Amino acid sequence: MKLKCFFTLLLTAIVFFVNAQSDAKEVLFTVDNEPVYVSEFLRVYNKNLDLVQDESQKDVDKYLSLFTTYKLKLKEAKALELDKKPSYLRELNTYKKQLAKNFIYDNKVTDELVKEAYERISYDIKANHILIRLPENASPQDTLVAFNKISKLRDRALSEGFETVRKEVHNGKSVFGEELGYFSGFRMVYRFENAAFNTNVGDISQPFRTRFGYHIVKVLDKRKSRGERAVAHIMLAIRENDTVNEKPETRIQDIYKKLNQGEEFEALAKQFSDDKNSAPKGGKLAAFSSGQLSSPEFEEVAFSLERVGDVSEPFKTKYGWHIVKLHDKKLTPEFEDIKSELEAKVKRDERSKIIDKALTDKLRVKYNVKDNPEALSYFASILNDDYYKKTWKLPADFKGDTPLVKIGKQQFSFINFGAYLEKNQRGVNPKSTFKNMVSEKYNTFLNARLINYQENHLEEENEEFANIVNEYRDGLLLFDLMETTIWNTAKTDSVEIRNYYNANKEKYVLPKRIDAVVASSAKQRTLKKVANLLEQNMSLEDIKKLVNNNGEVNVVFTSSTMDANHQALPDNFQFTKGISKIYKHNKAFIVAKVNEVLPKQLKTFEEAKGLIISDFQTHKEENWIKKLEEKYKVVINQNVLDKVKNQIKS
Template sequence: MPMTKTNSAIAGLLGAIMFVGCASTGDILGTIGRETITLKEFEDKYAKYNGGWEQSAKSTQNEREQFLDLLVRFRLKVQEARAHGLDRDSSVAEELTSYRHSIAINYLLEKELVEPNLRRAYERLNEEIRASHILIRVDEMSSPGDTLDAYERAIHVRDLIATAPFDSLARVFSDDPSADVNGGDLGYFAGGRMVPSFEDAAFALSTGEYTQEPVRTRFGYHLIKLMNRRPSKGATQLSHILVRYAEDRSDTLAVRDSVARIMAQLEEGLDFAEAARLYSSDDGSKERGGAIGEFTNDRLPAALADILYDIPGGAVTPPYETPYGFHILKVTGRRPAQSFQEVERDLRDGYQKNRYSSDYDRYVNDLKKQYLLRFDPVLLRSLPTAFDSSKTSSRAGWRDTIPSSWLGRTLYSVGTKSVTVDQFLDRVEQSDEFKEYVLTPTAVELILERISTSSVIDTHAESAAARFPEFNRIMSEYEDGVLLYRIEQDEVWQKITVSDSLLRQYYEEHQNDFRWSDRVKIEEIFVFTKELADSLAQQARKGENFGELAALATVRPEYSSKKGAWGWQPVTANALMEIANTMPVDSISEPIAFENGWSIINVVGKDPARVKTFEEAQSEVAGAYQEASARKREEEWITQLIKTHGVSLRKDILTKAFTRKANEAR
């Protein structure tokens, strides 16, 4: 029996406090029935669910004892579930099989595809390379002839690299317009800055090497040469003094003299920020002492990036010339590269967007080779055209056109497993994914591709436990979570009696728990212009029905059909309710500026703070009663389980927790 969403959510939540029940070396905290808890096991679980080792080391004795109590309760309940034979229940076994299948696939994709690529992306993020390229442009939609012509031109240029400078070839042959100026030099960049195929090829090179095979991107074919590679030092905070040239550069000598004087004053001790305010031509930064922000090297000219790379914080660069004039720069600080944990979310988002699809295809193709996916060539050719192409698999008789002699034949095999035509048709029929596919030859080929791929991945997933011991732990925790949920349903929730008389009794004993705060009921007309609001307010005050006006004029989504009625609201809900609380009932406000528009409100009623009636509070009472009853029943049950299974703890040992260093704990 598959878990409902509610069941799965509960099991997932409970999984957060699960504890593996085998003893390991270290101090013994105690025994729970047949199981032993060691200090190391406690530390590992506590650190996992409480912010890590360093944070856990700051925990109090009381916090540790509370967590230990949760573990004790959990393990008592799971032992009781096994004692009741729930681990042998067929519905539990069915759910675990289904879960194992789905989690194994997701686990393998994460461990074998996503995680390695995220780590590679992080390594590239912490390295910067300087590369040059020659682009032979050809559009992705170009004809085969044009594509071949571009490829052959790229090969021709590649053959010249050994005998001519790369930058000279770039100026002559590259279709990148910037090559005329920079000779194809792209400057420094880290991972994630270029399209994937270009980045992969560039990072695969050693310094001085160039690609032997032209690299295809959506822009065309590239020949790439690696000029330099080095560890990234993160981002650099810079301030500058700009001494700008005149537009016609007639003042070149004067600018050079000015720069020399400024440098001399800086060397004599003039504060850099003061020098920027006095001499910089950059009006945007001079009043900030020349501060121009934070830069990674991919945002800087390569020559400047080289200058800044080895300059310590607080140092001033020699004057650096650009087409605008001379810059004198000061390194005001450096922000080191972020940790993997800090950038993981961004890396994951970028990978999902830019690389996952193509990497997944390669991953699957490798698995198909590994597990020897083979098709019957005759059936592969004949099956796609054998269906009524006007039907979907949700229509009656959709498979009647398939010859009965085909049904028992092997359509494809994966390793030692065979899938017959009949089994394939069953998969199509059982899958919601394909129900609306019109069974054209193209659609059938797509369905066949997806189902056969699924078979390959399923086969691979069967070995997950053997290759990843952590997977067994996940499955064990999930099984314990299912058992925990089932035993709590049997021993707690299903033993709670609910009746009208019991709910009324609970309500009478806890009336003050069910209260209304001060409330107000209004009707509102919301429009975007003050002029329209004034007009509508005037009409309402002249006696036109406020609700009818609201139905016609309000632009608040879904409030037109309700004639502007908000229903009862706490007076603290928003500014409108606060204003309404100051007005008499049956009064109409002037237009009120609210939420980028204008509101007119009619106060329909007021209700001072009071205890809710039983009828008003009934759903809350039912929930509170069941929660209270469950807590009471659980405490009685836990007391019984402690007597049945036995619990012996040495809580004083918890004072030794987290005294090891974090690296020793790993």
């Protein structure tokens, strides 16, 4: 997108313009008989008042001049049909879709989920669970069997003890009884996370379903999050063929002694660690928080290290023997510091379905969408087994013109949903009934059209959105106009640019300058010494050695071709060849050796080319605007303008 140039253009033009009509319908001026309303002018003027740096631009008459010029340009752009260019329409539609997301979705629901997520990453839950495995597309009968089974296990766990039942029923295939250790927000699927965080410590949850099946969870502990750790480790794996002399526990103690003797941890990790992924990096692992590792013992040791650089004693896990070094530790950041990151996670996570549902539920009410069970029954009746084979077609006697659902002012008929069913035959659950299948497909169909309808009518329904879109629409159109009419032609018309330079050479002049060396020091006495040395033509390096000694910098030199505005020179500096007097400048002192005084002279075309092109564009635009003023008559309603001025003053 041309956003960078677009915004540069808008700032140059001073204002961000909109094209909305006022309720009052008071016309401030017309452009070729097309009205421009007071409300639009006032909204733009007030909106941009704080952005204006130049006080003169706050003058209503001058601001109105800018505004009418802008309207003339827009009139010309539309006359040239730049608003019908495919590239323009494509870019505008892309922007509208991106912007609409900020206005369509329910921010309240998102904000609540983000706050909930922060609360959950601020704590660690320790829990165990029992899972009855169940496919997502399980039949109603299999679902009921699994639910009854988990319910009975919960009853047993309440009477016999959770751990007893968990260990007994676990078979690693259809039933899992697992220790989960500690985990935090975003570490489990959202439904599991919900159940765990909403169950009190010591309690067993009610049965709940995730995509894996039915669970019950027992919460063993809840603590404040310990944050994140980054560590390095040296690991010696346990192998069945280890000899007595090669026992890893013996070798790890020898490595630990080397560490205590002052050898580098990273070097020892590279030499001896059996973790081939981390060894080349000095044993360094990716940062982790509670519950991310499959080794609670390793995690406990890592979090027990207090200071960066601390090294643990050797310890054992199921993977082998380890020594751990702490590289970094981070506590849970403040909410505002990670709010945007959490929001992005929420929108990628299973939580996004809650946001989507909140939106579509709101839109169903807003657009008064009515259920049509008879229609869905009809669609279920015309499906057959071909749908599972992805070869199903609408029947010859299909009732395509029958009304299906109305969203706002838009009526959808049977043919709309029928075509959708025909096109979307993938991802069908073979165990689902035709009735359930049609219901699921219809919800997806309806939700997509609800959102699309909202997007298409957002300008009518939301004034803020309409203003922003109109601002972008007009700005983008103006950019295309200026690029086509002024900028590109001004850059490519080399003959006109050269002629403009020849006619305006006096504008491109190099001022009087000096080729000089300027010495600056906080001490006037030092500069007196420097002035004498410069008089003797001593080199700057030799002078520095004499006056900048014992680690102190007493003088700094600037060598350049300088005009009177150069920062190294005081305002009253005399452009005379030779050693200058000592001047006080910027709370210090300077003395200069002027090698040559260069007279004022014209810049060559190449020297001034960038400025010439810029001036030529301004010149070309001014002439072009005069032609637009002749082409499109602007008529100001003076009475209305006087009222506007009084309103602004008050």
